[in-house]
Amino acid sequence: MTTQLASRRYLVDIDSISAQQLFTDCLVIGTGIAGLRAAIETAEHRNVIIVCKGKVKDSNTFKAQGGIASVLDEADTFESHIADTLKTGCGICDEDVVDLVVRQGPELIEQLLGWDTEFDLAGSRVATTLEGGHSHPRVAHAHGDETGRIIAEALIRKVRQNSNIRILEDFYSIDLLTNHENKCMGVIGWDNQRGPQVIWAAKTILATGGVGRLYRETTNPEGATADGIAMAYRAGAVMQDLEFVQFHPTTLYIAGATRALITETLRGEGAVLLNNKGRQFMKDYHEAAELAPRDVVSRAILDQMRKSESTHVHLDVRHFDKAYFAKRFPWINELLGSFDIDIGKDLVPVRPSAHYMIGGVKTDNSARTSIDNLYACGEIASTGLHGANRLGSNSLLEGLVFGKIAGQAVSKSTKATAAHLKHPLIKYQIAPSDRTRLDADDVRNSLRALMWRNVGITRSDQPLSEAQEIIRFWQRYVMDKVFDSPEGWECQNMLTASLLITQSAQKRQESRGVHFRRDFPDTDNEHFKKHIELTR
Ligand code: SIN
Numbered sequence: 001m002t003t004q005l006a007s008r009r010y011l012v013d014i015d016s017i018s019a020q021q022l023f024t025d026c027l028v029i030g031t032g033i034a035g036l037r038a039a040i041e042t043a044e045h046r047n048v049i050i051v052c053k054g055k056v057k058d059s060n061t062f063k064a065q066g067g068i069a070s071v072l073d074e075a076d077t078f079e080s081h082i083a084d085t086l087k088t089g090c091g092i093c094d095e096d097v098v099d100l101v102v103r104q105g106p107e108l109i110e111q112l113l114g115w116d117t118e119f120d121l122a123g124s125r126v127a128t129t130l131e132g133g134h135s136h137p138r139v140a141h142a143h144g145d146e147t148g149r150i151i152a153e154a155l156i157r158k159v160r161q162n163s164n165i166r167i168l169e170d171f172y173s174i175d176l177l178t179n180h181e182n183k184c185m186g187v188i189g190w191d192n193q194r195g196p197q198v199i200w201a202a203k204t205i206l207a208t209g210g211v212g213r214l215y216r217e218t219t220n221p222e223g224a225t226a227d228g229i230a231m232a233y234r235a236g237a238v239m240q241d242l243e244f245v246q247f248h249p250t251t252l253y254i255a256g257a258t259r260a261l262i263t264e265t266l267r268g269e270g271a272v273l274l275n276n277k278g279r280q281f282m283k284d285y286h287e288a289a290e291l292a293p294r295d296v297v298s299r300a301i302l303d304q305m306r307k308s309e310s311t312h313v314h315l316d317v318r319h320f321d322k323a324y325f326a327k328r329f330p331w332i333n334e335l336l337g338s339f340d341i342d343i344g345k346d347l348v349p350v351r352p353s354a355h356y357m358i359g360g361v362k363t364d365n366s367a368r369t370s371i372d373n374l375y376a377c378g379e380i381a382s383t384g385l386h387g388a389n390r391l392g393s394n395s396l397l398e399g400l401v402f403g404k405i406a407g408q409a410v411s412k413s414t415k416a417t418a419a420h421l422k423h424p425l426i427k428y429q430i431a432p433s434d435r436t437r438l439d440a441d442d443v444r445n446s447l448r449a450l451m452w453r454n455v456g457i458t459r460s461d462q463p464l465s466e467a468q469e470i471i472r473f474w475q476r477y478v479m480d481k482v483f484d485s486p487e488g489w490e491c492q493n494m495l496t497a498s499l500l501i502t503q504s505a506q507k508r509q510e511s512r513g514v515h516f517r518r519d520f521p522d523t524d525n526e527h528f529k530k531h532i533e534l535t536r
Contacts, residue, residue, distance in 0.1 A: 007496065007536070008430065009234055010175045011489055012196075012482055014188055016426040019198045023418040024049040024166075026410050027186055027201035029173050029228070032059035033148075034378025034399035034406070035207030036155035041407020042205070043164035046417065049199060051171040051189065053486060056156055057149075058223050060209050060379065061396065064148025065263035065331065067141040068400070069134065069393035070105030072126050076136040078102050085394060088133045088293055089387020090513040091529050092241075097365060097384045101394075104401045109140060112400075117154040118142055130268035131392035132291040137268075139393045145263050145329045151396065171197070172486040173227065176204065176235040176374065179424045184235065184374035186423070190486065200423045203410040206232060206369070206376040207403070210357045211245070214498050216445075216452040217353035219251055219261040225490040226497030228380040232361045233496060238370040239534045240382040241359030242497075243504035243515045246390050247457050248355035249273075249297035252348065253312040254339050259353045262315060262332060264392050267291060269328070274314045274347065275304045281313075295389055295514045298352040298457050305351065314347035352457060356395060358386045358514065359504070362533065367406035370535075375409060377402035382531075388513025433480040440483075440491040443474055447494055455502050460519040464506040471499045504532050 025046035028039045039050045052058065071081050081102045086093050109126065113119060119142045120127045130137045142150035159165050170192035177185045177198070186201035208228030212220025233239055250262040250273075267273075267290040275281050285300040286292035292300075301313050317325065322344055326333045336343060360382040367375045367383075378399040385398050454467035475495050483489055510524035511517050 007234065008479060010188070010428050011492055012174055012188065013430055014426050014428040016177075016198050016423070019188070019196050020194055022049065022197065022199045023421065024199060024201050025417045026203045026205065027051070027199050028205045028207060029187065030059070030207035030209055030378065030380070031056045031156075031167075032061035032207060032209050032378055032399060033151060033155065033396055034403040035205070036152065036159055037400055037403025038205045038207060038377055038407040039165050040155065040158055040162065041404050042410045043162050045411035046164070048165045049168060049201070050159065050165060051168045051173060051199070053170070053172045053227070054223055055169050056167060057152065058221055059152065060220055060224060061148045061399065062152045063219070063221060063261065064396055065145040065261055066131060066265045067129070067139040067147045067393045068109065068151070068396040069131070069139050069391065070109050070397060071102065071138060072106060072109065072128055072140060073136070073138065076138050080136055081138060084134050085385070085391050086387070088389045088391040090389055090523070091387065091525065092512070092531065093387035094384025100365065101385050101398055101401045104404075105397050108400045108404065112151060112154060115154045115158055118150055120144065129265050130291070131264045132267065132288065132297070133293050133391045139265060139268070141265065143330065144327060145265070145331045148396070172489065173208075173231065174489055176231050177426060178235050178371065181372070182236055183372040185421070200418070200421050202373065202415070202417055202421055203413065204374050205367075205406050205410065206361060206374065206380050207378045208380045210379045211497055211501070212354045214448060214451050214494055214501070215354035215456070216448040217251065217259050217351070219248055219259060219353055219355045225494050227490065227493045228376070229360060229500065230493035230496040232369065232371075232374070232376070233500060233534075233536055235371060235374070236536050237374065238362040239359070239500060240362035240531050241388075241504070242357075242501045242534065243508050243532060244358035244386070244388055244513060245354055245501065246294060246356040246358055246514045247298045247352045249294055249301055249352050250315055250350040251353040252335065253351045254349060257339060260335055261355075262348060262350055263329070264294070266315065266317060266329065266332070270319065271315050271317045273297070273301065274316050276308045276310045276313065293389055294392065295516065299516060301350075301352055302457050312349040312351040315350045316347055317343050318345065318347070356390055358382070358388070358390050365405075366409040367402050368409065375406045377406040388515060430482050433482070438478065438481065440478070440488050443478055444491050444494060447471070447474065447498055451498055455498070455505055458516045458518050459505050460517055461506065464502055467502045468499060468506070471495055471502065475499070500534055504534060507532050
């Protein structure tokens with residue numbers, strides 16, 4: 001299923017001769033687990049520039065709590081992890097990709113240990129715990145609930161030690177550059193110190209992460225504004241499964257607090273959900289109760305909130321030993337303490353929020369996109385691993401495995417060096433807009449509220465149509481402008497990606513995994529056991 005949509009090719013004027021220029025064998029955009037791992041692998045044979053729009057630590061990876069799923073215990077098997085992933089993915093996982101990712105997990109985690117990643121241990125082996133949908137405790141964690149930070153710091157150390165890798169922070173990638181054959185040639189970006197800059201690259205790896213900031217409620221950091229999706233779409237890449245946005249059931253809901261993730265591993269270790277009458281309700285919705293798949297738990301919470309006209313439900317952790325809780329969940333312990341929540345006495349107010357983009361830029365088993373010289377890995381990529389629903393903690397695993405695969409593919413490809421770059425002159429000019437007044441912040445906030453309301457945990461046709469109409473209206477006066485700062489480009493990217501997500505959600509006239517249609521509550525295998533693709 002493919003749709004043609006038209007829009008401006010580049011967001012800014014480009015004069016590739018007068019812009020400052022850098023040359024590299026491989027450009028990696030993004031410094032989460034996938035980008036860092038890809039840079040390390042590529043740098044075995046090629047030189048690499050890795051860029052990020054903020055600081056190297058500003059990633060979803062850094063905030064990941066629960067862990068990384070893998071078969072690390074003798075009582076567990078690859079077959080079981082594969083079966084759990086396929087079951088959660090509701091019929092549309094790519095089975096080869098699932099097999100490949102699951103089987104590479106233990107070796108790559110072993111490698112991380114060798115790179116001084118301090119996973120929590122149980123005796124001499126890596127400790128593992130349970131999350132929803134896993135039939136075996138296989139979620140490895142580090143420093144309790146700081147798994148992402150510990151893994152990212154190990155990879156950053158490794159990247160910094162590598163003389164083949166140059167890191168550029170505060171570099172905002174505006175657009176992928178393509179030649180007349182639509183081969184990717186690198187990127188036009190904005191360097192905070194130097195202004196506009198072209199990076200010509202023989203190969204480019206997109207690892208820009210997620211889209212959570214398209215929603216009013218999200219676990220994602222400020223940078224998750226869907227830049228990679230919008231950029232790749234403008235360049236003509238095929239997008240896949242954008243309707244599958246995963247909502248995490250439990251984020252802290254306190255007015256004034258950021259919507260911090262309250263890790264699912266808490267429920268894996270016995271925390272229960274209570275409604276505002278203090279009743280445990282998950283058994284009413286699923287036999288696995290608190291450990292049901294995330295989409296089921298999110299919708300159950302939403303249902304309870306509606307029934308009781310409440311803004312949240314509660315997570316009960318009062319039965320945990322306080323000393324154990326502080327050691328096992330140090331980050332959450334400190335966070336709750338800072339809001340005077342005494343875990344021995346108080347309930348934790350929680351509600352769902354946008355967490356993870358399952359779809360993205362379509363890639364093959366070698367992380368190649370539909371555009372020559374352009375690869376993608378991590379959350380931005382749609383590899384087919386997750387199908388219609390992602391099994392908890394399979395995302396760090398996917399980033400690690402496909403980061404390596406992308407790096408291998410680039411470093412093995414012949415002529416993938418800056419010396420072979422035959423880049424064209426690119427001159428692109430946009431007619432000046434006569435609509436000058438715009439409060440981009442207001443557009444962003446309104447968009448996030450609209451996405452939450454109309455394209456959220458449950459969907460139906462009329463609100464999806466309304467959302468598209470409103471987004472197109474906003475696009476009329478936002479997309480014709482030429483901004484000169486990341487805030488404006490982000491706003492344009494957010495509008496583009498939101499429209500694509502909304503269109504995909506309207507096309508999938510069934511419910512499957514994280515995509516729930518109130519007007520089509522059943523799964524329709526006859527018509528929709530397939531992917532939905534969008535391209536420019
Ligand atoms: C969590 O810790 O609950 C999140 C882990 C994930 O999203 O896989």
